[in-house]
Amino acid sequence: DADVTQTPRNRITKTGKRIMLECSQTKGHDRMYWYRQDPGLGLRLIYYSFDVKDINKGEISDGYSVSRQAQAKFSLSLESAIPNQTALYFCATSDGTSGGFTDTQYFGPGTRLTVL
């Protein structure tokens, strides 16, 4: 079984709908991250969490919210989806032993989201 799983893998939705993307990990890592990947723009950090009680905004958090339900679960919500949120979304985890973001990050398989 994969260490970092994301559900759903693909989602098509309409403008204005609320969407939740879920991430689960079995690696036992404290640190979890949400990124989006757009063609030509690379990976951009949306939110990150260094432990269950810690939530931080990344560089593009507007229009998104997150919930860290447990060490193993980190969900990303789009409160009112808009077309420019169409992208590939990745969850990642790291163990925190190296400190900061220089820990090796392990990525899930991604969720392809299309907002019409």
Added chain:
Amino acid sequence: QKEVEQDPGPLSVPEGAIVSLNCTYSNSAFQYFMWYRQYSRKGPELLMYTYSSGNKEDGRFTAQVDKSSKYISLFIRDSQPSDSATYLCAMSAQRGSTLGRLYFGRGTQLTVWP
């Protein structure tokens, strides 16, 4: 100006060729440099990690960092079709704090044909 610049390619080479992938950056505080490999329909996975300047070799892969020029490279020797993927550079400034956030390049798409 983006923190990290990377030519997206695409780059297409024959099997056995030496491949050179590069990134430039603007933040002189970056000290930690990484290369991730991303296969189609998969998440990125860490390929190599270097600290500060110098070279690091791992099998057919060599990572080079030139901090004076703010330039990093990944060389792939004897390239194989299985090396076909998108390669993303990433870098960060400092451990142990949010200042260590990873900054990714756009990724270079590589195809190695038999």
